Amino acid sequence: MAILVTGGAGYIGSHTVVALLERGHDVVVVDDLSNSSEASLERVEQLTGKGVAFIKADLTDKPALDAVFEEHTIESVIHFAGLKAVGESVEQPLRYYQNNLISSMNLLESMSSHDCWDLVFSSSATVYGDPEILPIPETASTGATNPYGRTKLMIEEICRDVAESDPRWRISLLRYFNPVGAHPSGMLGEDPNGPPNNLVPYVMQVAVGRRDQVSVFGDDYDTPDGTGVRDYIHVIDLALGHLAALDHLPKGCDSYNLGTGNGASVLEIIQTAASVSGADVPYEITDRRPGDIATSLADPTKANTELEWRADRGLEVMLRDAWNWQSKNPHGFNPPE
Numbered sequence: 001m002a003i004l005v006t007g008g009a010g011y012i013g014s015h016t017v018v019a020l021l022e023r024g025h026d027v028v029v030v031d032d033l034s035n036s037s038e039a040s041l042e043r044v045e046q047l048t049g050k051g052v053a054f055i056k057a058d059l060t061d062k063p064a065l066d067a068v069f070e071e072h073t074i075e076s077v078i079h080f081a082g083l084k085a086v087g088e089s090v091e092q093p094l095r096y097y098q099n100n101l102i103s104s105m106n107l108l109e110s111m112s113s114h115d116c117w118d119l120v121f122s123s124s125a126t127v128y129g130d131p132e133i134l135p136i137p138e139t140a141s142t143g144a145t146n147p148y149g150r151t152k153l154m155i156e157e158i159c160r161d162v163a164e165s166d167p168r169w170r171i172s173l174l175r176y177f178n179p180v181g182a183h184p185s186g187m188l189g190e191d192p193n194g195p196p197n198n199l200v201p202y203v204m205q206v207a208v209g210r211r212d213q214v215s216v217f218g219d220d221y222d223t224p225d226g227t228g229v230r231d232y233i234h235v236i237d238l239a240l241g242h243l244a245a246l247d248h249l250p251k252g253c254d255s256y257n258l259g260t261g262n263g264a265s266v267l268e269i270i271q272t273a274a275s276v277s278g279a280d281v282p283y284e285i286t287d288r289r290p291g292d293i294a295t296s297l298a299d300p301t302k303a304n305t306e307l308e309w310r311a312d313r314g315l316e317v318m319l320r321d322a323w324n325w326q327s328k329n330p331h332g333f334n335p336p337e
């Protein structure tokens with residue numbers, strides 16, 4: 001019996017595969033490598049001393065997905081695979097709907113036809129849009145502001161409907177806040193294609209000298225220092241959240257916030273990154289980024305109690321581990337020749 005991890009070569013997936021292997025699970029990864037490389041799985045194998053069954057396939061290819069379930073006995077699935085860049089989703093909405101929705105529907109269909117009913121799905125705090133309540137509980141109203149976020153909301157709804165249709169389903173929708181950091185070994189981490197969209201990888205590339213300065217998107221928000229506040233969560237805590245979710249799958253379908261409940265501003269991230277790395281992190285204040293909100297903060301009480309899970313790595317550890325990864329792998333998994 002194995003756990004199928006879709007998108008397992010990616011950033012959060014690869015860290016979760018390490019945690020699963022360390023827990024003694026057999027793991028099958030399906031990934032089309034559209035935003036990752038097989039090098040991450042080689043590192044996973046080096047780190048754990050264990051093998052991973054890897055199948056390069058696109059989840060929108062239903063026969064290829066069915067073949068995975070026929071070749072392997074899959075007991076449960078963690079579904080990370082998906083496109084995730086907000087700006088790109090605004091420019092290419094159909095690509096996002098095609099990829100994220102078709103993949104998820106194919107997966108649900110293949111699972112049920114192969115008698116597999118346990119699923120953990122990567123949702124996002126983006127489903128809360130501009131939140132009315134802080135910190136945000138799972139009961140808060142939802143409403144995404146871009147096509148990427150809408151794919152997450154739609155997949156959540158599809159999962160709820162599917163779970164309603166057959167009592168065998170057990171589906172956990174994990175709403176991640178802002179995943180950052182890296183494996184403490186420095187062997188695994190986030191390796192974005194092109195200029196990073198997200199703050200921490202951008203700050204790290206400035207610290208390592210690949211980019212000149214960080215643009216701080218606005219200092220006139222209604223926050224303590226005027227810059228955006230987010231609930232950053234260490235990717236290792238997030239990976240462990242998936243193991244906890246597998247151990248505590250609900251009957252039917254339910255959602256859980258995975259965050260720390262603590263906020264950090266853009267300027268705090270820059271200052272902490274400079275202090276843990278010892279590097280200069282120059283920045284300039286620029287206009288707000290369209291679509292950004294002032295503050296996003298999880299109320300993680302439900303996951304703390306029902307999943308018996310807590311994110312306990314603090315900001316310094318997150319940024320120290322991100323720096324360890326970046327400084328050991330300044331060009332990511334595949335450095336230029």
Ligand code: NAD
Nearest residue numbers: 007010011012032033034035036058059081082084122124
């Ligand atoms: P990632 O891009 O590193 O990993 C996603 C993986 O899915 C990649 O390896 C990519 O090649 C693969 N993939 C994409 N489409 C596929 C398809 N059709 N078939 C097979 N493989 C496919 O991203 P990540 O940061 O590890 O995110 C994992 C999941 O978590 C995504 O669903 C993302 O939307 C969600 N999420 C991420 C964040 C974040 O800030 N990183 C926040 C909230 C939610």
Ligand code: UFG
Nearest residue numbers: 124125126176177178197198199202215216217228266292
């Ligand atoms: N920011 C900058 N400069 C940058 C990048 C970001 O100032 O170069 C600021 C943003 O304005 C925001 C904060 O840093 O205040 C964090 O921005 P990120 O892009 O790192 O993260 P977001 O909160 O905007 O979004 C991320 C993912 C979404 C996901 C969301 C919640 O990109 O897909 O977290 O999980 F939905």
